[in-house]
Amino acid sequence: MTALDLSSPVAVVGTGTMGQGIAQVALVAGHPVRLYDTAPGRAREAADAIGGRLDRLVEKERLTAADRDAARARLLPAGNLSELADCALVVEAVLERLDVKQELFRELEDIVTDDCLLATNTSSLSVTAIGGALRVPGRFVGLHFFNPAPLLPLVEVVSGFATDVTYATRAYETARAWGKAPVACADTPGFIVNRIARPFYAEAFAVYEAQGADPATIDAVLRESGGFRMGAFELTDLIGQDVNESVTRSVWQSFFQDVRFTPSLAQRRLVESGRLGRKTGQGWYDHRDGAERPEPDTAERQQPPAYVVAEGDLAPAGDLLALIREAGIPVREEDEDNGTRLVLPSGGQLVLADGQTSVEFRDVVYFDLALDYRKATRIALSASQDTAPQTLAEATGLFQALGKKVSVIGDVPGMIVARTVARIIDLAHDAVAKGVATEEDVDTAMRLGVNYPLGPFEWSRRLGRSWAYALLDDLHLRDPSGRYAPSLALYRHAHASDKREGTAS
Numbered sequence: 001m002t003a004l005d006l007s008s009p010v011a012v013v014g015t016g017t018m019g020q021g022i023a024q025v026a027l028v029a030g031h032p033v034r035l036y037d038t039a040p041g042r043a044r045e046a047a048d049a050i051g052g053r054l055d056r057l058v059e060k061e062r063l064t065a066a067d068r069d070a071a072r073a074r075l076l077p078a079g080n081l082s083e084l085a086d087c088a089l090v091v092e093a094v095l096e097r098l099d100v101k102q103e104l105f106r107e108l109e110d111i112v113t114d115d116c117l118l119a120t121n122t123s124s125l126s127v128t129a130i131g132g133a134l135r136v137p138g139r140f141v142g143l144h145f146f147n148p149a150p151l152l153p154l155v156e157v158v159s160g161f162a163t164d165v166t167y168a169t170r171a172y173e174t175a176r177a178w179g180k181a182p183v184a185c186a187d188t189p190g191f192i193v194n195r196i197a198r199p200f201y202a203e204a205f206a207v208y209e210a211q212g213a214d215p216a217t218i219d220a221v222l223r224e225s226g227g228f229r230m231g232a233f234e235l236t237d238l239i240g241q242d243v244n245e246s247v248t249r250s251v252w253q254s255f256f257q258d259v260r261f262t263p264s265l266a267q268r269r270l271v272e273s274g275r276l277g278r279k280t281g282q283g284w285y286d287h288r289d290g291a292e293r294p295e296p297d298t299a300e301r302q303q304p305p306a307y308v309v310a311e312g313d314l315a316p317a318g319d320l321l322a323l324i325r326e327a328g329i330p331v332r333e334e335d336e337d338n339g340t341r342l343v344l345p346s347g348g349q350l351v352l353a354d355g356q357t358s359v360e361f362r363d364v365v366y367f368d369l370a371l372d373y374r375k376a377t378r379i380a381l382s383a384s385q386d387t388a389p390q391t392l393a394e395a396t397g398l399f400q401a402l403g404k405k406v407s408v409i410g411d412v413p414g415m416i417v418a419r420t421v422a423r424i425i426d427l428a429h430d431a432v433a434k435g436v437a438t439e440e441d442v443d444t445a446m447r448l449g450v451n452y453p454l455g456p457f458e459w460s461r462r463l464g465r466s467w468a469y470a471l472l473d474d475l476h477l478r479d480p481s482g483r484y485a486p487s488l489a490l491y492r493h494a495h496a497s498d499k500r501e502g503t504a505s
Contacts, residue, residue, distance in 0.1 A: 003173035004117075006030040008088035011078070013037070013104060015046035018121055019093035021149030024050050026091075027071045028063070028150070029178040034087060036078040043077035050075060053150070085111050089174065091143055093121040101125065102133035109135055117167055117174075119143040123194060124250040127187040128160035138164035141171045144191060145180075146449055153181040154448040160187045181448055183441035189254030192437050193449035194247055196456065198261050199423035201244065204232030204416070205264035212382075212412035213297065215284045220296035221407055224378035226417035227371030227453035233284040237277035241270050241284075259482045260427070296378070299406040302397035304329055305345050312340030316463045317352050319373045320402075327401045342398075348391025350398070353418035355474025355484075358384035358411045365395040369418040369463075371453050378405040380416055414475050419484075421459055422475075425468040426490045428456030433489035460493075469494035 004010070011034040012023040019035075027033045027050065035043040051072055057063035063071075084090060090108055094100060105118055112118070118140045120130050131140035142158025155175040159168045168184070175182040185191045190198070204218050213221075219231020236244040245267050252261040270276075270283065277283035285293065307330040310321055320342075324331050342350040348363040358364050365383045370376040379399045383392045396406045409415065414422065428442050437445070443455020460468060468490060475484035486494075 002170070003177035004031070004088050004170065007032075009034060009084075009086055011036060011084040011087040011090040012093060013081075013084075013090060013108075014093035014095075015042050016093065018145065018147060018149060019091075020046050020050055021147065022091050022093060022121065022143075022145055023075070024053060024150045025145070025178050025180070026089075027075055028054075028067075030074075032074040032076070034076050034078045034084055036081060036084060043079075047075050047077050081107055081111055084108070085113075087112060087116060089117045089119065091119045091121060096122060096124060098125055098129055101130045105130065105140070106133055115139065117141070117170055119171060121145055124190075124247055126160070126189075126254070127158045128162065131160045131162055137162035139167045141168055142185075142187070142191070143171055143175065146193075152448070153179075154193070154445060155180045155182045156185050156191045156193065156445065156449075157182050158185045158187055158191055163187075181444060183437060183445045185437045185441070185445075186435055188431070188434075188436045190247070190251040192431065192442055192445040195251060195436070196424060196427045196431060196442065196446060197450050198248060198251060199420055199427065200228070200450070201232045201236060201248065201267075202262070202264065203414075203420040203423060205266055207409070207412050207416055208233075209264065209266050210410065210412055212410035213380075213407070213416070214294070216294040217296040217380075217407050217409065218416055220378055221368060221380045221409075221416045222420070224405070225368055225370045225376045225380060226420070227376075229451045229453075236267070237283035237285055237287065239277070240279055241267060241276045245271050260423075262483065296405075297407050297409075298378075299381075299396045299400075299408050301400060302393045304397040304401035305394040306330075307332065307345060308350075308398065309334060309343040310341075311335075311343060314340045314342070314352065316467060317367075317370070317373060323374060323402045324398070327403075329398070329401060344391060344394040344398075346388060346390045346394055348388055348394065350395050353382075353413075353415040353471070355414045355419070355422075355471040355478070357413045357478065358382060358387055362386065363388050363391050365392055366415060367395070367399070368415040369421060371417075376404060378407060380407045380409050382409050382411050382415055384411040413478050414471060414484075418471060419475060421463075422468040422471045423484070424452075425456045425460045425463075426472055426487050429460070429489040429493055430487035433487070433492075465496075466494040 009032040010026040012019050013036045015037040023033050035046050037043045054068045058065050058068050120142055127142040131137040141163055144156040146152040146154050157172045172182045215233035219233050222228045222231040248263045255261055275282040278287050281288045309332045311334050321331055350365050353366050353368050365381050368380040399406050432439055439457045443457050446452045446455050469486045472484050472486040
């Protein structure tokens with residue numbers, strides 16, 4: 001089944017931010033568009049607002065005046081639902097309440113034809129549950145746009161339990177014809193993006209709750225080492241703490257309170273206090289006029305070590321050896337079967353974060369994962385109270401000599417970037433193994449939906465097939481709550497790799 005013909009009318013029910021955005025997308029693509037809202041006058045106001053945005057597109061030379069005028073002529077407010085009778089697609093973007101959505105679609109089903117495609121833009125409710133109220137549930141799908149809909153390319157096309165593949169295909173092809181990047185997804189809590197993205201927030205909050213580092217430092221490490229566009233604290237302040245926590249809580253409850261999705265107590269307290277982020281002026285940060293943004297913790301300048309001894313290949317941080325040599329610090333390489341680490345002149349060791357803690361070993365400093373050690377501008381280090389000051393000073397000086405700012409955090413297993421990336425990879429493998437989406441669609445969704453620097457599977461290939469499993473297995477031993485227990489899918493992935501490489505599993 002192909003995309004809807006451009007002559008086919010499209011209706012949008014609900015004229016808030018998302019409704020207006022979706023209507024604009026369909027309108028610019030060339031469809032006649034009907035707007036409906038239960039509040040009197042809202043559909044007309046929304047049509048005027050969309051017209052204003054079309055004017056701005058003309059001013060920016062992204063739309064011709066002729067196309068704008070034609071689009072305006074195709075945009076019609078509807079006074080009641082009966083005016084949507086000839087529409088080929090109706091997209092709902094109303095209040096996130098199951099009963100409200102079910103009642104709306106029951107009414108629509110008595111108005112539109114039986115082959116009209118019905119879609120919900122829900123981000124947190126079950127598509128199956130909404131469609132379960134319908135007489136013909138096979139033509140019901142989720143079309144989850146991301147805000148702002150006219151700008152962000154991703155659309156999650158969600159098939160409920162009863163969705164007919166022909167209608168899912170029509171929705172997918174229509175979204176693609178509108179210039180979007182659709183991904184196919186089964187009906188699962190959070191769909192793709194909101195399911196797999198939970199650790200990005202959860203692990204940052206967990207490090208904070210463990211007093212490992214303050215929000216500004218964690219955010220800086222996620223950006224400047226992990227390559228994420230924004231840190232978890234600043235991003236949730238932008239989204240709204242109430243909105244972000246609501247999605248987390250919805251996914252957690254939908255998975256029967258699975259510990260892997262447990263909400264943050266610190267975020268709950270923030271919401272309870274009314275500090276919801278930018279929209280209230282305060283969240284994790286103070287956004288009021290004149291407020292100063294806190295600086296991340298950055299270590300004072302230290303002398304670099306005279307040399308380092310590299311034991312093993314340092315994978316996936318092998319690029320560090322070239323950077324150290326380029327900085328003029330001699331590197332002695334020794335083949336070792338029992339690990340990969342740098343040995344400093346003091347005798348202390350510098351080890352890539354692996355899910356263990358510094359307190360377990362004598363004189364060890366851990367360094368965090370970086371997306372690209374050459375491009376990273378900040379590196380996090382962790383040490384215990386038993387780590388020799390000279391070892392920490394040499395480790396700090398080494399990374400400073402490579403042009404990096406250094407943030408020293410608490411003795412947190414898995415540190416910041418490493419544990420976050422490992423958990424994202426794990427949830428991605430678990431989702432694919434359970435038929436939620438393909439690897440390709442997961443990577444597309446996470447890059448386009450939340451602007452991750454790499455998709456989880458691309459990250460997994462870059463880091464090595466067993467890296468995430470090994471780190472999470474170590475974390476699980478230290479926190480046996482189940483939060484860090486590697487999924488069966490990740491276990492199989494890691495051990496299948498071992499067999500292919502001829503090593504013991």
